[in-house]
Amino acid sequence: MTNYKSVFGFTKEPFTQEIRTEELYMTGGLKAATERFLFAISIGAVSVITGEVGAGKSTALRYGVSKLHPSLYRVITVVASTGSCLEILRQICMGLDVECKSLSIAVLLKTIRGIITEIAQKKQIPVLVIDEAQLMRLEVFAQLHTLGQFEMDSKPILPIILSGQNNLIDKLMYYTSKPLSSRVVGRSHLEGLKSKDMSEYLKHHLEIAGIREQLFSDEAILAIHQGSGGLLRRANILAKTSLIAAATEKCHMVSAEHVRIASSEII
Template sequence: MIRHFFGWERTPFTKEISTDHLYLSERFKECVARLHYMVKTRSFGCVTGDIGSGKSTAIRYLRDQLDLHKYRFLYLSDANLRPRDFYRELLHHFGLSPKFLRSEAKRQFQHLVWDLYENQKKVAVVVIDEAHLLQGDMLQEIRFLTNFQIDSVSPLALVLVGQPELQATLQLRVFKPITQRMNVRFHLSGLDLQETRAYIEHQLQVAGSTHPVFTTEAMDAIHAHTRGISREINNVCTACLLDAVLRKDKLIDAMHVARILTEFKEQ
């Protein structure tokens, strides 16, 4: 609908955008650089950010850049993850049938990771998303998981990804042994005003637009409402484009944005 009306090659502001076409803000590039550091040094760390700030996109970008001859990427996202399920999920990723007892499944996974590292010359990259929802027993299990060969060489990189409350949880005294083991902690913030403008224009260019669609005032209004959170920007821009299609308008100004934001508040 949007694509046909504007004569574009693809629809902008969707999750389906290829990592080759992402808008790379300075903060996003810094986040990816920290992730690459964790991978290359086989470290333990965490990345936090508000809902929709681009955390999962950064992980997807990292995954697509990894050399599959050197790394094995493992992604878990389960709010109800428990230690036994954790090892079972990881082993299933490797195509193995996990042992029944948690202790046996844990040893099975540790042996697998060491074999991967020493014999296959590959590093396991384990990413646990929605980590702010993990229970205390799971966080403690992660602490034990990082203790390979009594704090010597680590055969894997482990990344926790979650909302800002993850940092608050890790500051609790009971979890201090976990934070002490973390090599990297990074918070992905929203885009500033100039980046929001550049983000919107980049999305349109990738879609195939050759002329302005949003006025500067419209983009500034979108930034003020979304605080530069990319998912929110996508939602507002998509709603504005649909409104423009219905009204047969080729240019979206501040009035379009105000009308859409009013509708959002009424929902």
């Protein structure tokens, strides 16, 4: 395969998954989600981020967390599964670096509450961040709010950020999820990029990888926007595959035809 990186003169791999938080492209959605994320944390509430597959939800979580100074916040990140309450509580224990082999939900809850209290006593704010939350069973939604609740004290001290695909909202609307959903103070939905922003987005990724000029023709940008619906992961894959198609033909500009070739390679 043609070494597309040297054809175009990239100094780094372009359009990577592992983009650093300092290098993110600031979309309106990312800005709004971060503001709500930080507000919910500041008042010990719950914030929800939804969006289509590849819209940038996990990246938005990563960005939000990067704004929390580690000396002031203790962030517990969990990627949810379809498992039982017991499993998610064990994952939270792992996130807190505690081993808890108990099979009792009550014991796990007590352990977690104990550590949360210790964190709060050290003047740190614990924050629970759950990605792929749409996978969680309804019984987990029903239980989750009790994590930050302490006997005889109605003031919750555990802000929770939930992120997931759109059906996360359906699960939160279910009546057994009400105690949790009633604490939601900020809801963000990440949309695909608008067509006018796609050019800047692609240029931004090229710049991070060492290229200052636009390598995508206007028609190619339109084709990438149409083929991805503005969703970032798909746009990245189309952009990178079409760069390879252009390099194979020794072209220094990506055309709509290169994007068409790229589209036929992906599902």
